[in-house]
Amino acid sequence: MRAKGLLVSLVLLCSSAVFAQHGGELRFCLRSDPKTFNPLLVNDDASETVRYLTAGFLLRVNRLTQLPEPELASSWKVLDGGKSIRFKLRSDVRYSDGTPFSAADVAYTMQQLLDPAIHSATSDAFRSGEGKLVTRVLSPTSIELTFPAPVANLISLFDGVPIISSASPQKEMAALGPFFVAEHKAGAFVLLKRNPNYWKKDVQGRQLPYLDSIRLDVEQNPDIEAMRYQRGEVDLINTVSPAIYEKLSSVNASFVRDAGPSTDAEEMWFNQVPSAPIPGYKKQWFTSTAFRRAVSDAINREDVARLVFRGHAVPAIGNVPPSNKFWFNSSLRRDAYDAAGALRRLQSDGFRLENQQLRDKSGNPVEFSIVTNAGNRSREQMATMIQQDLKKIGIKVNVVTLDFNSLLERMTQTFNYEACLLGTVNGDLDPSSQMTMWLSSGEDHIWNPKEKAPATPWEAEIDKQMRIQASTLDLHRRKAAWDQVQKIALEQAPVIYLVNKDSLVAISPQVKNAQPSPFRPQAYWNIETLMLARR
């Protein structure tokens, strides 16, 4: 009987391998046509997808372990306190067109990347100080890069540096990644074919990737994309909305997977710009920590996660979500939803409740508007729920939806708004990527951008901690500084974090070896090992 059981288990274990197909074409959709195939110029999602599938990188951050792993570089060493890095490269690696890969390509790529004329989005993180990058090719398989000043998080930054050839006649179209661009019909599709010279092999010594090709159809409408997926015309959807997730799940539970909370957050903040064209008494509310904390406490985040995101989100604790395993300050706890406590906090700050209307010390009724981008249904719903929650403590909220350009203009130029509800996408887990958000002089210091000097003592303390974490390679010191920033951010609530959304993906049961991750690209981060079952 036991032997029979063992046999059945063995058959079940082997079945996926037996029926999985080495080869075949994986199909999924891009939301728009890629704007560029030059991997150094990528600045949109569609181009980023093509880059991820075709470009070679010195190292990659594993989307499950969140740790850097060797790719084209077999090893590396950080020198001079983070000013230099030395890479040992793999030998016998060739581009898709047969051109050999060498250290000269890495030097060429870095020079191109840091060329101001190229305006590469990836390059900003490497600009640690005044001066130029010095590249020293030590041998065809060894290179040393020296930056003008130490670069925090230097290793992980190379996860975003695609290596391009300095010698290939195909220039940037020569691919070092698992696939290369074989065909592109503008507005219709991009066809990627297996790179015959790809360097990587699996544990059994088989050439990777397993797939023959990938067809990326341009499809703007997510509902149509979901219908095509349901009909089996596409094999995966990298991110699906909670509504589509529920619909597909009701058809077949194995159609979709919840990869858990991502680092993407939905948040609101009050305008604290001193020159903002809003009444002075409102500026006093918005700069009051008690007011911001009370609003934060009065929002029922559990309900937002349950209703707006259908349970596929978790109430946010602070600016770093627990899914960011290393950098999250695990000592922080979000105060539970407490409307009565929020009201007490407001009353201790001089506010009073009269006939269901909250009034400030001067008798002004507490009323403000929340702006958000038009057409984003989940944000409109969140704003409506906040409106209802704050009504319970006598605050009247007007929800205003604006087209994105008007919203941006109000947020960054005229500062003519009171509160704003938007979301952030955190692609990089390291705090150095958030310098412009948390430094008081930062352009993305959303509640009061580009302060000449920190407006409050707690902002000065955040500045100090951010500079500490950016100027040292000592991980423990960096972590302690970033923990302190998270603690201050939670206590002062300049940004009220609402929820962290789950990564929802749709992957056909036909696709084998899929291991969805909460981090981009969620469904196909391990593209080279994905396999198709026989159709």
Added chain:
Amino acid sequence: MKILHKIALAVLLSTALASVFARYIAPAGYEQQFRDEAQAGPSLHHPLGTDELGRDRFARLVYGMRVSLFLAPLAALLSTILAAAVGGVAGFCGGWVERIVMGATDLFLALPWLFLLITVRAVLPLNLSPMTSVIITFALLGILGWAPAARVICAGAKQVLQSDFVWGARARGCGGLRLIRVHLLPSLRPALAAQFFLSIPVFIIAEANLGALGLGVSEPLPSLGGLVCELQDFVMLRPEPWRLAPLVVLIVVIGAFQVLLSKQEVHA
């Protein structure tokens, strides 16, 4: 035809009455969130179920009809009055006045009104109540919607001024405002009525278009346009046909207006 007309009238009257007495018909307020009953199916408590936030869909429908069915005719009235004034003056004066006014009308017709609406909405004060913002939206629709009707009225006015009875009146010394009041306006009344009825469904649909862009009526106030906009995630519809109710009401109401319009056109 007569029966159809009566049915159309009955439909419009019943929807108008339902929206006027929404407070008594609706099982709950349109903004009330029953968060523990979100996305519920139809029941005695919630005849059309509840939406994602637990708001009663039937309540939102009847209150939404109030917004659309009362403000769209007001906007239509505004645009008809403007069209009568502009088209009437152009037709009555003729010559260079007509050329200038009709040139301005053509220019107005060429404006991308949707972008104009989006721009105007973007510069409105943020702390307007939802009702004020929806009134402004419909007022804008009315102000922007006069141009096509003005051309029709101008042509009609010129035709009336060429008729024998107007020549007769002029020969008897009738002119100026009296000619307009006694002869021109009564003759143009059917055309004006047709333009008025034609504009109502146009404005309801225009508000729905703005709603589809997320720029319609502000939350939590419902409107037919906003409710129809919620049907965008159509992959969800098959198991929940009751969610189609706002679309059905919109089609029925616009259909009823079209039936009445045909009658007005016949009279015109």
